[in-house]
Amino acid sequence: MKYLFRRDTFFATFAVFISMGMLALLPLNLSVLNPFRVALEDFDFNDMAYSELKKNQETPVDDRIVIVNIGYSDRLTLGRILEVVSADSPKVIGLDVMFDNDKDSLSDAFLFEQLKATPNLVLASKIDWSNDQILKESVFKDTSIKLGFVNFVGTQKGTIRYFSPIEKENNHVHLSFASAITQKADPHAYQKLLDRKKTIETINYTRHQHKYALIDGAQLLEGLVVDNIFKNKIVLLGYVSTSPFDIEDKYLTPMNEKFAGKTFPDMNGVMIHANIISMILDGSYIKKIPSWITWSLAIILTWLHISLFIRYYIDEHIWFHLVAKIAQLISAIFFVYLGLFLFNRFNVKLDMSITVVAIILAIDVLYFYEALALWLHKKFNYQTIFHTNSHNHET
Amino acid sequence: MKLNLLLIFLFIQLLAAGQSNQFLIYSMKGQVIIKENGNETKAKVGHLLSPNASLEIGANSIVTLICDQINLFSIDKKGKYNLTAYTDSCKKNYGSFTGNYLRYVWAQMSQKQTSPGTNRKLYMNTIGAVSRSVNNIWIDPRLDTIIYSDGYFPLAWKSYAEADRFDFYMYDNNTKGNVLFSDSTSEMQVAINTLQHLLKPGYYFWSAAVKGQQNEERKVLKIVTTKERDQLIDRLRNITLAYESEAETAFRLGFQLEEAHYLADAYNYYQKAATLQPDQPVYRQTFMSFKKDYDIK
Incomplete structure (x- = not known):
């Protein structure tokens, strides 16, 4: 407390953030550092909540959603699967398949008729912002077919953590696949999603593959599935593979057993859509702490640490290094754990990395600040505690 | 920064020092004998030689060597030559090295950092759906661009599907545009010289598909005089x-x-x-x- 409200404590704290800003502005992007950059750019502390704290391991099966594995079905078979599923009066059917061009005209015609005849269908489309016409539809275009874009938000081949609920293009509004499905299945939940007015949402992954009812498309056509299984359900038709070596339509998610380093993709696209739909239906969104709170917290905690460091630096210098290193270590572990705890328990995403970096930089910046303050004192008679309470370096 | 540059420089030097020069006989005339590892053989074009090899050039003979896929030099005087004496000929001519290096540093240091949170549109390239539109036609990537003036050359493709007939299209645009020419064929190729009377100098785009299907992939055909x-x-x-x-x-x-x-x-x-x-x-x-x-x- 002795040095808490001293001018030098404030200025040293300020210097820490100035240093961080300068480091961030330095556009160093050398190829030789790529391994480190690549390793770190896809890393998020909160992913550890899934693998280390077993976040959402106990989430029950979501019986509102049924997934049909289409396997390697051709268009004719897909049309037949659609016919069987829609006969069971599901709430919504989401077809997570892209049809980019024409194939066999007979099977195309059959599938197109099924698509048009299926009520409450949402068909996959994709958004391409690099193109003039941003919405890329399937070849089966009909105004009666509702579209939903299946793009996720994430780095190429990186972990999928976000999705965009809607995209606006001039006067057009394009809904994501999950948004379009929930709009039909639960308009109230959909409205809550819109009311949040977020351009991107963090996906709250709650369920692995085995937490959704999974029906094999081939077995369905052979009549090996009980009646009424799709009645009043959200049915997603997509490709599902349990083999770790089959990475078709499979992506890395925070639920991966390995939260860093090289690993196999762990979740099929249709399962990610299912997780997003579950999140929207439950309203269990990830609450991201606003940046201004994150920065305020970082400034306050750094200020407290600086005052502690100055106290030991000046008054008990012999203990300074030991106390400072221990304080840095304990703080780093505690704040990382705090972030994980909030994310795991309350779905609150608090980015403590700024605080941790500031505390780690604090000691080196303090050395620099002391030298600067003493120089200013000598030149301009700047009053500083480092001069009046100079520590004995020989102790 | 200086340390980084120094490390890069040392790394490049280390790589260069670790490579030993190799020579390839590019052309020859007359009598040329290779002596390598105690063996003596008659030289042939395409012979790969280590720097320990030596050459014996006969009267009125000439041999041209390529060193490390970079530099070309000839020996045309009678005599014995040890290739270690020619390692200087392997030194790369970097040309505008300084300019290239500065461009490299500039490119490395001028990339902007973004994230999904700040610019989601850049990060919407992951498509979470399986595709059921696999194209049945495969066109060799070596045919991506063909520059043509005259003579026989086929625009060829392969089919994954068992099909009797194929549609061939020639367009005036890479993505949209008009169909300038189309044909139905049982062959999996169309010779360019059969179309030539239709095409003036300029860029054209061609594609092939199983009959009744579509193929969005288009290849470039440039006609020159x-x-x-x-x-x-x-x-x-x-x-x-x-x-x-x-x-x-x-x-x-x-x-x-x-x-x-x-x-x-x-x-x-x-x-x-x-x-x-x-x-x-x-x-x-x-x-x-x-x-x-x-x-x-």
């Missing part, structure tokens, strides 16, 4: 290299024209090289491979 093509061949022919026989010149032109996407002309020159020197297996094999790769009948 014979004058333009001949000027290029003259320039390539007049590049001052070391000694070359007529077959060697034809083979080099074939290679350079293939690299420059003049595939019909490359075919002619590979054929010429193989005809002029039929005992040279490299020429014969290259010609046969070229025919096979591009489905030339």
Whole structure:
């Protein structure tokens, strides 16, 4: 407390953030550092909540959603699967398949008729912002077919953590696949999603593959599935593979057993859509702490640490290094754990990395600040505690 | 920063020091004997030599060597030559090294950092759906761009599906545009010279599909005048290299024209090289491979 409200404590704290800003502005992007950059750019502390704290391991099966594995079905078979599923009066059917061009005209015609005849269908489309016409539809275009874009938000081949609920293009509004499905299945939940007015949402992954009812498309056509299984359900038709070596339509998610380093993709696209739909239906969104709170917290905690460091630096210098290193270590572990705890328990995403970096930089910046303050004192008679309470370096 | 640059420099030096030079006999005339590891053999074009090898050049003989795929030099005087004495000829000519290096540093240091949170549109390239539109037609990527003036050359494709007929299209645009020409064929190729009367100099885009299906993949066909093509061949022919026989010149032109996407002309020159020197297996094999790769009948 002795040095808490001293001018030098404030200025040293300020210097820490100035240093961080300068480091961030330095556009160093050398190829030789790529391994480190690549390793770190896809890393998020909160992913550890899934693998280390077993976040959402106990989430029950979501019986509102049924997934049909289409396997390697051709268009004719897909049309037949659609016919069987829609006969069971599901709430919504989401077809997570892209049809980019024409194939066999007979099977195309059959599938197109099924698509048009299926009520409450949402068909996959994709958004391409690099193109003039941003919405890329399937070849089966009909105004009666509702579209939903299946793009996720994430780095190429990186972990999928976000999705965009809607995209606006001039006067057009394009809904994501999950948004379009929930709009039909639960308009109230959909409205809550819109009311949040977020351009991107963090996906709250709650369920692995085995937490959704999974029906094999081939077995369905052979009549090996009980009646009424799709009645009043959200049915997603997509490709599902349990083999770790089959990475078709499979992506890395925070639920991966390995939260860093090289690993196999762990979740099929249709399962990610299912997780997003579950999140929207439950309203269990990830609450991201606003940046201004994150920065305020970082400034306050750094200020407290600086005052502690100055106290030991000046008054008990012999203990300074030991106390400072221990304080840095304990703080780093505690704040990382705090972030994980909030994310795991309350779905609150608090980015403590700024605080941790500031505390780690604090000691080196303090050395620099002391030298600067003493120089200013000598030149301009700047009053500083480092001069009046100079520590004995020989102790 | 200085430390980083120093480390990069040392790394490059380390890589350079770790490579030993290799020589390849590019062309020869007369009597040339190779002495390597105590063995003595008659030199042939295409022979790969280590720096420990030595050459014995006969009277009125000449050999041209390529060092490390970079530099070309000839030895045309009678005598014995140890190749270690020619390692200086392997030194790379970096040209505008400083300029390239500065451009590299600039490119490395001027990339902006973004994240999904700040610019989601840049990060919406992951498509969470399986595709059921796998194209049944495969066109060799080597046919991505063809520059053509005259002569026989086929635009060929392969089909994954069992199909009797295929549709061939020629467009005036890479993505949309008008169909300039279309044909239905039972063959999996169309010879360019059969279309030539339809095409004036300029860019065209072609595609092929199983009949009744579509294929969005389009390949580039650039038509040039014979004058333009001949000027290029003259320039390539007049590049001052070391000694070359007529077959060697034809083979080099074939290679350079293939690299420059003049595939019909490359075919002619590979054929010429193989005809002029039929005992040279490299020429014969290259010609046969070229025919096979591009489905030339």
